[in-house]
Amino acid sequence: MPGIASLSHRTSEGDVVRFQVRGRGGRRWITFVVIAFGALFLAIGLILAGVSASFLADAKRARGTVVSLEWRKDDDASRRTQADDKPAAYPVVEFTSADGAPRKFEDSTGSNPPSYEVGERVEVLYDAGSPEDARINGFISLWLLPLIFGGIGLVIAGIGTGVAVATRGRS
Structure with a gap:
């Protein structure tokens, strides 16, 4: 009509x-x-x-190493289907900040198959004021959500x- x-x-x-x-x-x-x-x-x-x-403009840079992969499933059952019920690997990275303290963080972006391997060297970006706010310097980590x-x-x-x-x- x-x-x-x-x-x-x-x-x-x-x-x-x-x-x-x-x-x-x-x-x-x-x-x-x-x-x-x-x-x-x-x-x-x-x-x-x-x-x-x-974040990129103010971030400090450091070399880091992927020390493990944290495998986990998405907990949001309403979005999940049987086809994408596979767990994702979130890289856990160790690096040393400018103050000499060893740091460890889990990247916020996971994937399956994993984007990184245990032992792989990566560039880490972190906030000097709070080094626990760190990310792997990668396109997906920085630009996927935008x-x-x-x-x-x-x-x-x-x-x-x-x-x-x-x-x-x-x-």
């Missing part, structure tokens, strides 16, 4: 809630929400990229903008 926009949402209890908005105003509202949602994700991605860039959030936001906002431009030309 022309002029009616419908949305459906399944609640956590399994019930389906349907929303129906009539007319051009309804379509514009839905388009605005889609663009705003995409812009929010894009903003989060840009903020995370800024945090990574700021790329995911920014990319999803860009795609969603782009689709919303494309729909808005296409429907505006018809009205």
